[in-house]
Amino acid sequence: MKKLLINKIGFISTIGFAVVTAFTIASCVASQKVASKSGAQLWAENCQHCHNTPAPGSFSGDQWETIGMHMQTRALITESERNKIVEFLQAAR
Amino acid sequence: MENYIWNKRKRVSTVGILTVATWCLVFNLADAQQMLTREEQAKKDSVTDARIAMLEKHAALHKPGLDHFVVVGLTTFGYASGKTTSNDGSAPLKASAFGTDSYEFSPMLLWRQGKKVLLEFEPSFNNDGVGVNWAAISYFAKPNLIFRGGYFVVPFGMYTKKLAAAWINKVATDPIGLPTAQDYGFGVSGGLPLGSMKWNYDLAVTNGLTIDPTVNNGTLTNVNLGAAARNKTFVGRLGLLPFSNNSLEIGVSGMTGGVSNGNMTYADVRANLYAFDLNYVKNLSPVLINVKSQYNVVDVGTATYVNPLDATKSYTFNNSSTSGYGQLSIRPTESQIDFIKNLELAFRYGQYNTPKNSVWGANTTQTDYGLNYWINWRTVVRVTYEVLNSKSTVDQSLFTSPVPNTKTQAFHIQFSIQL
Structure with missing residues (x-):
């Protein structure tokens, strides 16, 4: 029973x-507010959650792609955030 | 005469027929040759086309930017000097050395194939020799769905997976009493938006934990690739970022599994672990505030253990441990003076209570005061002063002489860089 x-x-x-x-x-x-965030804003908000915000010139554009994937597995950011942050870092180099 | 003419006509006709036949033959031969040439050309063309197609297919596998190899990781070295005193009247024990955490070279090799597959391998060279921190493959199946397999840090709490690297940490040592580290297994993880909030999940099945067979006193150790590796452990963490600016993350973790690993003495014994963590990072002009915290509970089922003084006797205790820490660091990021801007003050307090009446029972506190100087975003030089106070709660009848309370004071200088 x-x-x-x-x-x-x-x-x-x-x-x-x-x-x-x-x-x-x-x-x-x-939400629209979150979806409209720029890559620069997401870079500033998400990276410093664990460590200092990385300088865009620290890695090449292709390396940022790989590191973006690596950070998605560690920090569990969304794919949309990852893509925006990587695009920003590649453009800002 | 008539015969002559007839013969002549016959000869002319024969010559004519032969001429026409010859021309026909020549034309046919030429035509056949032409056809043969066309066929050969067509054959050649088709071979070339096939070759080109094969090369194009081959080239498509190596499109620039689709497979890449990056080395990151970290290196750390430093110096620690400490003194341990106890209340049993013995002379203070002094030590000055490179500590385990103070001498490390751990390059992390990242290799990705396209945008779906990522391999991460991190060997580690330190005072203990050579080890592996991470060896896993991740498959990005869907936008926010990642499958992972291999050897990785189990998703329990926040510190071990995200904050333990010396170039990320704010003081020179780890918090005391962290119950888990790496293990073999597979898992699934991802981050998802939730309106103005965000949440993430990280779940895994691992080879899990077992009661340490070498000391047989109730402490847990990883099965790793042990001969049996039974009793898989289920472990997971859910995180929530309630504010749209990502400043706060709170997490809850759980882990459960049998600990016998084939040892029938502990066949019905299970371990249940819980953790709660918090991470708050906010620019509060003119400083950057950084708060980290984690609280862990470890409950292991009732079992009996061999008395260390008399192997014919056994003893038992309530095998429950708790640990936790809180950390605050402040960095004046808006200072006009670069030197001041690169400084960061850190304070951490931790507590670790191991089971009372066990042979490893103690209530320990850990207090750290730290000063970091950031040479750049990934390079730091730090000094940390740490005090560890440990009050024994062992069952004294299990020892030939009383186990004293101890106090350790240590000074660390550390340099760490992300590669």
Whole structure:
């Protein structure tokens, strides 16, 4: 009986978690304010979250592409943010 | 005469026929030759086309900018001098040396293929020898969905994965009591917008933890690639950045898994770990404020262990540990004087409470005062003064002589650069 109850709670929890996750992911869109941020602004905000903001001349344009991917895996910035930051760093070199 | 004429006509006709036949033959031969030449040319053309197509296909695999190799990583070296005193009346123990964290060369090799695949490999050379910090492959499947496999820092808390590098850290040492590091496994991660907020997820299945078989006292260690490597551990972190300016991130982490790793003594023993972290970085004119914090809980199920004084006896204890730290650093980024602008003051306080009545029970506090000078954005010279106070909570009956309380004071000078 106890096992059945635990299974039932586990099942309801799993369904509940799945529903919440699905709703959360479905609502994952950036507001206009966030979506309109420039690469320079995102560079200033996101990089200094962990370390000093890097100088654009520190790496070549192609290297920034690779480092952008590396930073996306570490800092878990969105792909849109990564692309804007990399474009800014390449342009500002 | 008539016969002569007939013969002549016959000869003329024969010559004519032969002439026409010869011309026909010549024309046919020429035509055949021409056809042959055309066929050969066509054949040659098709071979050339195929070759060109193959070369183009080959060249497409090496488009400029699509596969790249970059070396980053870090190097750190420094000097530490410390003194440990205890309340058992023994003479102070002094030591001056390069510490483990103070002598390190860890180049990180990044290689990407196109925009979908990234390989990260970070060997590490330090006082302990040669090791590997990171060896993983990531596949960028969707805009905010990354699959990862290999050997990597497990997604538990914020410090170990994001802040531990010496050129990022604000003081010369790590906070005490961090429960996890690297492990083998695979995972999925990504960052997603959420209106004006942002959130991220980082989940993994790893070979996980086991009760250390070498000391058999309840401490946890990584299975790594152990012979059995059973009881996979599920670990993950969810982060939320509630403000649109990305200034604040709060995170919650969890980790769970069996710890027996094939040892039937601990068949039903599980470890459950939790962590909460906070990261706040804000320009509050004229200074840059930086606040970091993490709190960890480690709960390991009840088990019995071999008495170190008498192997025929056993003992047990509540195997629960807590640790945490808070750190504040301030940098006058808007100063008109470059020297002042490059300075950063740091303070960190940490606490680590290991299980009472175990052979490793202690309540330890860690206090750090640091001053950093940033030569540029990725190069720092720092001094740190650290005090560690440890009050023993062991079961004294498990020892032949009392375990004293200790106090360690250490002074660190450190130079670190991102390669």
